[in-house]
Amino acid sequence: MAVIRGKKICRFCENKINMINYKDERILKRFTNERGKIIPRRVTGNCAMHQRKLTTAIKRGRVLAIVAFEAESYR
């Protein structure tokens, strides 16, 4: 079942966000799945530059316990 969608636009480019705040839980959570994994840009539609920045932001957020390294419990 193929779903045809329009081209995804990077949400950070759209809103002209150059720096991603690693202390902002909302942004970091939006781009990680339930298990705490970073969602690939093929799913979110981020551009390469922002995905790179987002990745460092999420990793910094993990150090500061703002987002988890791993889901607390699953199944």
Place this chain on the structure above:
Amino acid sequence: MRIYETTFIINPQSDDATIEKHVGDIKDIITNTNGKIINENHMGTRRLAYEINKLTQGYYATFLYEAPTEVLPMLDRHFKVNEAYIRDLTVRIECDPEDYLKQQDPFGKHGSERRHDSSGPNRPSRETASDTEDSEKAVEVETVPEDVPTEKTPDEDTQKIDTPSEDKPSDEEL
């Protein structure tokens, strides 16, 4: 002189005066080595995403400052020696500090406000959280331009399809 941002977490079990003192100590170290504090932000007590030293909450504070490189080893030593500091992270800021603050402020405030709302003992699961977020989004669209409700839905669909297939193999292992 370079611009740095240091964020640290203090054990919240001690009283307010001692927490203030710990924050002040960091400030003193920066200013005593000819550093200049550009911005100070106390995010307050927040729930930690995972337990650190059996603690579930932590007091967050952030300094944005301009200082010579010698400050970093001094801060490092201070964080290591004193057990009240649970975590610390120093990041070099390569752009203009004014721009940096402008970019983070609106979202930063929203983040900490939301944190307090959901700081109950049992954290809501991801799916219920996203449901409530959706309803709030409609109201917040103007203040937080980042979420476009129409775009959000297809993304979530793909997420839900992706994750079960990832989870299955690990379940079988156990």
